[in-house]
Amino acid sequence: MPKFTLVPPEIEAYADAHTTAPAPLFDELRDVTYARMSSPNMQVGSVEGTFLRMLVALTGARRVLEIGTFTGYSALMMAEALPDDGALITCDIDPEATDVARAFFLRSPHGRKIDLRMGPALDTLKTLQGPFDLAFIDADKPSYAAYWDAVLPLLRPGGLIIADNVLWSGRVLQPEGPSDHAIVDFNAKVAADPRVEHVLLTVRDGMMLARKR
Numbered sequence: 183m184p185k186f187t188l189v190p191p192e193i194e195a196y197a198d199a200h201t202t203a204p205a206p207l208f209d210e211l212r213d214v215t216y217a218r219m220s221s222p223n224m225q226v227g228s229v230e231g232t233f234l235r236m237l238v239a240l241t242g243a244r245r246v247l248e249i250g251t252f253t254g255y256s257a258l259m260m261a262e263a264l265p266d267d268g269a270l271i272t273c274d275i276d277p278e279a280t281d282v283a284r285a286f287f288l289r290s291p292h293g294r295k296i297d298l299r300m301g302p303a304l305d306t307l308k309t310l311q312g313p314f315d316l317a318f319i320d321a322d323k324p325s326y327a328a329y330w331d332a333v334l335p336l337l338r339p340g341g342l343i344i345a346d347n348v349l350w351s352g353r354v355l356q357p358e359g360p361s362d363h364a365i366v367d368f369n370a371k372v373a374a375d376p377r378v379e380h381v382l383l384t385v386r387d388g389m390m391l392a393r394k395r
């Protein structure tokens with residue numbers, strides 16, 4: 183199973199210990215995810231989750247789009263920073279993981295801001311109307327380039343796209359499998375796109391932040 187982090191575990195633990203502690207519900211969500219899911223480390227975790235929440239707060243986002251709900255950690259984190267009338271649409275295809283997400287959304291006062299759409303994200307994206315203020319791409323890697331093409335037009339000028347796992351446990355340096363190449367191609371695509379300014383951060387497994395001009 184990929185580690186989904188390039189940061190040594192003791193450094194990750196130190197960063198975690200010096201990051202605002204998430205509400206206890208997030209600890210429970212982490213524990214349930216690790217007990218029930220076969221790839222629990224897909225969950226963004228507290229450092230990246232808190233960073234996402236901070237980005238939503240700093241950008242003043244009111245409408246957020248997420249591709250890749252899993253058990254709901256990142257969605258719930260970002261929803262916490264939305265205003266009362268804010269909204270987050272999140273997409274997934276996995277009924278088992280999203281059953282967990284739904285149960286936790288119901289237990290949070292911020293869960294009512296979240297609209298979970300089941301089905302392949304590329305189909306869901308065709309049904310959505312912009313503008314969104316912020317989008318978080320964190321689903322199947324071979325579709326990243328297609329998600330970029332579909333999401334950027336839905337984003338308002340000045341809006342932010344965040345893509346996760348763009349260092350792919352370091353395999354971007356020696357790509358072999360289809361997902362490795364998909365991430366390499368995605369990063370090159372973003373870097374060549376004049377519609378955005380972008381920065382690739384070495385947070386956890388790599389986060390691409392791209393601001394629409």
Ligand SMILES: C[S@@+](CC[C@H](N)C(=O)[O-])C[C@H]1O[C@@H](n2cnc3c(N)ncnc32)[C@H](O)[C@@H]1O
Nearest residue numbers: 224225226250252256274275276302303321322
């Ligand atoms: C890395 S996980 C998301 C983790 C989540 N952001 C979190 O913090 O817990 C990726 C998710 O993408 C979903 N996914 C994979 N292919 C998809 C597709 N074609 N459309 C929508 N979701 C998809 C998977 O079911 C999985 O739950």
